[in-house]
Amino acid sequence: MKRILVTGGAGFIGSHLCERLLDAGHEVLCVDNFYTGARRNVAHLMGHPAFELMRHDVTFPLFVEVDEIYNLACPASPIHYQYDPVQTTKTSVHGAINMLGLAKRRRAKIFQASTSEVYGDPTMHPQREEYWGNVNPIGLRSCYDEGKRCAETLFFDYHRQHKVRIKVARIFNTYGPRMHPNDGRVVSNFIVQALKNQPITLYGHGEQTRSFCFVDDLVEAILRLMATGDEVTGPVNLGNPGEFTIRALAEAVIRLTGSSSQIEFRPLPSDDPQQRQPDIALARNMLGWEPAIGLEAGLVRTIAYFDELLRNDAA
Numbered sequence: 001m002k003r004i005l006v007t008g009g010a011g012f013i014g015s016h017l018c019e020r021l022l023d024a025g026h027e028v029l030c031v032d033n034f035y036t037g038a039r040r041n042v043a044h045l046m047g048h049p050a051f052e053l054m055r056h057d058v059t060f061p062l063f064v065e066v067d068e069i070y071n072l073a074c075p076a077s078p079i080h081y082q083y084d085p086v087q088t089t090k091t092s093v094h095g096a097i098n099m100l101g102l103a104k105r106r107r108a109k110i111f112q113a114s115t116s117e118v119y120g121d122p123t124m125h126p127q128r129e130e131y132w133g134n135v136n137p138i139g140l141r142s143c144y145d146e147g148k149r150c151a152e153t154l155f156f157d158y159h160r161q162h163k164v165r166i167k168v169a170r171i172f173n174t175y176g177p178r179m180h181p182n183d184g185r186v187v188s189n190f191i192v193q194a195l196k197n198q199p200i201t202l203y204g205h206g207e208q209t210r211s212f213c214f215v216d217d218l219v220e221a222i223l224r225l226m227a228t229g230d231e232v233t234g235p236v237n238l239g240n241p242g243e244f245t246i247r248a249l250a251e252a253v254i255r256l257t258g259s260s261s262q263i264e265f266r267p268l269p270s271d272d273p274q275q276r277q278p279d280i281a282l283a284r285n286m287l288g289w290e291p292a293i294g295l296e297a298g299l300v301r302t303i304a305y306f307d308e309l310l311r312n313d314a315a
């Protein structure tokens with residue numbers, strides 16, 4: 001049994017990770033400032049004897065006794081990370097420094113939730129880990145993209161300079177129950193709009209493609225990455241390579257919810273990548289992993305979650 005710190009543990013991915021770690025018999029310290037996360041995401045874990053929830057902002061140092069750290073704290077959707085861009089960069093950069101400092105002192109292994117956004121608007125498809133990216137350093141998304149890139153730099157420098165054991169994953173679009181209902185991310189947006197029978201807002205012509213990974217698949221990959229030998233540092237792409245146009249996603253959501261919603265087209269925001277598809281060859285070889293849950297099966301479970309959430313909110 002290990003003592004494991006999960007930063008951003010009350011968020012979407014973090015809450016699923018906390019669950020899996022508790023199921024595996026570990027002690028979990030969930031740290032979150034509830035910026036985008038919510039107590040309700042971990043409410044079902046509160047009675048668990050091995051679970052502890054702490055309100056804390058990772059931009060400030062933290063001194064706790066832990067064996068492993070999963071660093072997920074960071075708003076992940078453009079609406080939230082652009083709301084306070086300076087805080088977003090601080091969360092990525094100061095958060096990484098504080099968590100790496102803790103890992104160094106405790107000799108703890110540390111995981112970083114990096115992102116496909118480090119590839120920016122890629123000129124190479126699909127993106128492999130060797131690709132350095134095509135990132136605008138001064139745009140509206142830069143607080144997130146460059147913050148995460150700097151965090152990766154810090155992880156590798158702590159590894160080279162201080163021998164910290166690191167595991168860096170570049171996560172591609174992930175979806176599932178407990179996504180924030182108002183975060184403007186495409187899957188949650190479409191589902192909430194469809195359940196309310198409102199128009200489905202589609203940016204551009206809907207021909208831009210995305211790959212969508214169900215959260216259970218992603219958490220499985222994160223756990224496998226953490227279990228690899230110390231020589232494995234990443235970065236490793238984690239995502240589902242199945243590629244869908246945004247328009248096909250909208251149509252699937254309308255069909256699966258039985259909604260009467262119509263698709264409404266809007267202008268494309270700046271710096272929105274045209275295509276985003278992970279090359280997961282490295283994860284396949286190294287982790288013996290690949291996503292097992294198809295888009296339709298994942299959407300059904302996500303729709304069920306949002307349906308209940310909206311009913312409770314309305315009650």
Ligand SMILES: NC(=O)c1ccc[n+]([C@@H]2O[C@H](COP(=O)([O-])OP(=O)(O)OC[C@H]3O[C@@H](n4cnc5c(N)ncnc54)[C@H](O)[C@@H]3O)[C@@H](O)[C@H]2O)c1
Binds near residue numbers: 034038115
């Ligand atoms: N969901 C995706 O598709 C995706 C894709 C790529 C990378 N990621 C990364 O995975 C991680 C988790 O993403 P998510 O989708 O669960 O997002 P989320 O917003 O649901 O979770 C992030 C959590 O971090 C917390 N947080 C934010 N700033 C903090 C701070 N300064 N101190 C402490 N806690 C703070 C939030 O309150 C929230 O609970 C993030 O680092 C994100 O960048 C997610």
